[in-house]
Amino acid sequence: MNKSKPELIAVILKCFLFFTGLFSIVSCQNKALQTDAYLFAYFTGNGPGEEAIRYALSTDGYNYRALNNNQPVLDSKQISTSGGVRDPHILRGADGKTFYMVATDLYVPEQGWNNFALILMKSTDLINWQTTVINIPETYPEEFGDVDRVWAPQTIYDKATGKYMVYWSMKYRGAHPDIIYYAYADEDFSGFEAAPKQLLYNPTNNACIDGDIIEKDGTFYFFHKSESGAPGIKLAISNKLTEGYTYPNFDRVDKETARVEGSGVFKLNNSDEYILMYDVYTNGRYQFTKSPDLQHFEVIDEEISMNFHPRHGTVMPITSEEYNRLMATYAKPDDLFVEATAGQLKKNNVRINGKEKTIHLPVKVGTDLTAFDPQISAWRGITVAPQGPQDFSKGAVDYTFTIVGQEPVVYSVTASEDHNPALVGFYADPQVLYSNKTGKYYIYPTSDGFPGWSGYYFKVFSSDDLVDWKDEGKILDMKAGDVPWADGSSWAPTIVEKKVGDNYKYYYYFSGNYVAGGGKQIGVAVADDPTGPFVAQNEPMIKESPAGRGQQIDPCAFIDPVSGKAYIYWGNGYLAAAELNDDMVSIKKKTIKVLTPKGGTLADYAFREGIYVIYREGTYYFMWSVDDTGSPNYHVAYGTSKSPMGPIKVAENPITLIQDSANGIYGTGHHSVVQVPGNDEWYIVYHRINAKHLHNGLGYHREVCIDKMEFNEDGTIRPVVPTDKGIDPVQ
CATH class of the missing domain: 2.60.40.2340 (Immunoglobulin-like)
Structure with a gap:
């Protein structure tokens, strides 16, 4: 190649300009794809208004806040034929600036679980969407005219063909299981190029739904729900997008024992780790797991927060520009982040x-x-x-x-300086004790904030004045083997102080999960000091219900100041009582008696659980909790007796403590009571549901509160008004 110097300079200049331009294009593309936040698209339930697409944002992939006050960002009636839209899957296009979303066209209140269509959506700003409904039986009558279930579509870009592949599950009428099919979308993302083809059939012949594919290093990881048979999310792997999927095994990839669905997998920004989340639809929660290899996952639920309750959604990384656009459009000044x-x-x-x-x-x-x-x-x-x-x-x-x-x-x-909650953190079922040995007050609660009431350890807190509480640490830990007969969750303790010779002993009774079977049973641990160490007995003390029903939970120990005898009460759905032997770790079986107060409904005084007994001026007060501990209506009622073994006469106005919804106080129940020594001054210690978590996880975000309890001249208990202010320090 012979060129003059000017010609050579011109060639070099052209090359420089070309590569400069190419570098600029690549830089712009890289800049456009610098994702540093996340968009969560989801729906919320099966009822009217819940089957609609909603958005939430996150800046770290762990903490999410709903946009638009958790209201829909698209009108389901406008974009669907049924009026309901479920299972949204959102994807960034290969060009980095076009977005694709697909969803199920289904309105459960009218259609049940049978539907015929899916929805294709396309956008360039995540705000405005071009939408198309594809009715499968009508569009492909010869191949799929008998289909009556079209569920959970998702989209993936096929690099080999340069096309967008949509895949979803379908089921024919009759007993055939659900099978996952696929089709390539046309250029406008408004239809399919050809009739769907089978993509994945569960080799165990179980229903196969909620497919979710992600590509990593040239390998495709295909997560899906096995709906019937062995439940859970399964994983198939292939080096080709549309064929060749095999299962490393048929174990569940998810980390649940309950049924789950709607897997959503995404890669964390600036990380080599992936999140696999899924809908634990049987108990109304979402679970998040993390993995470096898309095959081995660990649960990270304790690192996750959401101010909404999603159903089957997906997360997509987004840029700062996209984040700000969504904030400007959907963030509300009355729902501040x-x-x-x-x-x-x-x-x-x-x-x-x-x-x-x-x-x-x-x-x-x-x-x-x-x-x-x-x-x-x-x-x-x-x-x-x-x-x-x-x-x-x-x-x-x-x-x-x-x-x-x-x-x-x-x-x-x-x-x-509000004194309620009295303890910082989530605790429930508080049992209060004044110790004559130390001159201090103590609270022994259930550890709460665990999904499904699965707290497994007990703590104790001390105070000189019922206001300023010190965490004294754990006294029993089921997972650490502190209780030979129990494992797993543990609930509802009670404690009494008893003078034994010249010393004091502390008898701590609690509900635990019996390792030998039989569910919740009641055992006891003993200590020489209110803060322990406590030593648990080798076997539970109470194993059976004398009523022939209900759980053996919620013990209450009581030493009768009149006779000096010790009693224990317990029950869920029934109230049982028995006298304790002198050793305080066994009961006199011949004294077991069922004392369940008669009558009442959940609205007033029907006995449920959480019994507590006190004595005042010749009267024994039996106080108990009504309704379910997860209900805002959970409350305390009472009756009286002339004997620690009943019978119980329900009070004329039995409700002692109940929610104050006007002030955001709910679920006030499972209490205990303490008397200031030497005074007719009484305080009720109870738990309530944290207002932020009122509808989150059936009420296991409970917190301990204290308010004053007073008596009328005739001995009846005045209704207690639950407060945030709480009480003043007790001298």
């Missing part, structure tokens, strides 16, 4: 009222409110002013929040 993080706060009880534009900050005992910095932080896309310490001692402080693309909004922020 903010939190207060100061260590002096009772963080679980910070209340943000978007309608009234107020925030209340409950602080721990001893916090200086004249210069308190709540450390209010906002999610990306929201600014907050002022910052730093403020004087809350003189009343509310105004804070201004500005959402990107929106006008500023002002919230009135107050702070106060």
Whole structure:
């Protein structure tokens, strides 16, 4: 090649400009794909208005907040034929700027579980969508005219063909199982190029639904639900997208024992790890797991937070620009993405009222409110002013929040030393004790905040004044082998102090899961001090229900100040009582008696559980919990007797403590009572459901509170009003 110097310079310049331009294009593409946040598309349930697409955002893949006040971002009636839209799957296109979403066209309240169509959607901004409904039997009558179930579509880009492949499960009428099919979308993403083909048939001949494919290093990982037969999410693997899938094994990939569905897998930004999430639809929760290889997963539920309850959704990484666009469009000034993080706060009880534009900050005992910095932080896309310490001692402080693309909004922020909840954290079934040995008060609760009431250890807290509580640590741990006869979850303790010779002994009774079978049973542990160490007996003390039904849970130990005899009460759905032997670790079987109060409904005083007995001025007060512990209506009722072994006469006005929904206090129950020594001064210690978690997981986000309990002149108990303020320190 012979060229003159000017010609050679021109060639070099052209090459330089070409590669510069190419570099610019690549740089722009890389910049466009610098994802640093996440979009979660989901629906919420099977009822009217719930089968609709909703959005949530996350900046880390672990903590999510619903956009648009958890309301739909698309009108199901406009984009579907049924009026319901489920199982949304969202995908970024190969060009980095086009988005594809597919969903099930199904309205369960009218159709049950039979449907015929799926929905294809396309967008360039995640806000405005071009949508198309494809009715499978009508579009392909010869091949699929007999199909009556078209479920859970998803989309993946096929690099080999340069096309978008949609795949979903279908079922023919009759006994045939669900099979996953696929079809390539046309260029407009408004239809299919040809009739669907079979993609995956479960070799165990079980129904195969909710397919979810992700590609990693040239290998395709195909997660799906085995709906019938052995339940759970299975994994098939292939080096080709449309064929050749084999199963490493038929074990469940998910980490549940309950039935699950709707797997959604995505790669974390700037990480080599993947998240596999799925819908634990049998008990209304979502589970998140993490894996480096898409085959071995660990549960990370304790790292996850959501202020909504999703059903079968998917997560897609997004850019800062896309995040801000979604915030500007769907973030609401009455549902701020903010939190207060100061260590002096009772963080679980910070209340943000978007309608009234107020925030209340409950602080721990001893916090200086004249210069308190709540450390209010906002999610990306929201600014907050002022910052730093403020004087809350003189009343509310105004804070201004500005959402990107929106006008500023002002919230009135107050702070106060609220004494309820009394314990920081999630605890339930509190049993209170005044110790004559130490001159202190103690609370022994169930450890809560675990899914399905699965707390497995007990702690104790101490106080000089019933207000300032110190965590004294664990006293029994089922997983550590502290209780020879029990494993797994443990509930509802009770304790008594008894003078034995010149010393005091502490007898701690509790419900545990019996390793030899038979469910929950009651055992006892003994200590020389209120904080332990406690030594558990080798076998449970109470194994059977004298009523022939219900669980052996919720013990209450009581030493009769009149006779000096010790008694134990227990039961769920029934109330049993027995006298304890002198050793305090066994019962006099001949004294076992069923004392269940008669009559009542869940609305008033029907006995459920949580018995507690006190004695005052010649009367034995039997107090118990009504309704279910997960219900906002869970409350305390009472009756009286002239004997610690009954019979019980239900009080004329039996409700002692019940929810105050107007002030956001729910599920007030499973209590105990303490008398200030030497005074006719009484306090009720109970748990309530944390308001933020009222509908989250059946009420296992409970917290311990204390309020004053007073008697009328005729000896009846005055109704207790549950409060956030709580009580003043007791001298």
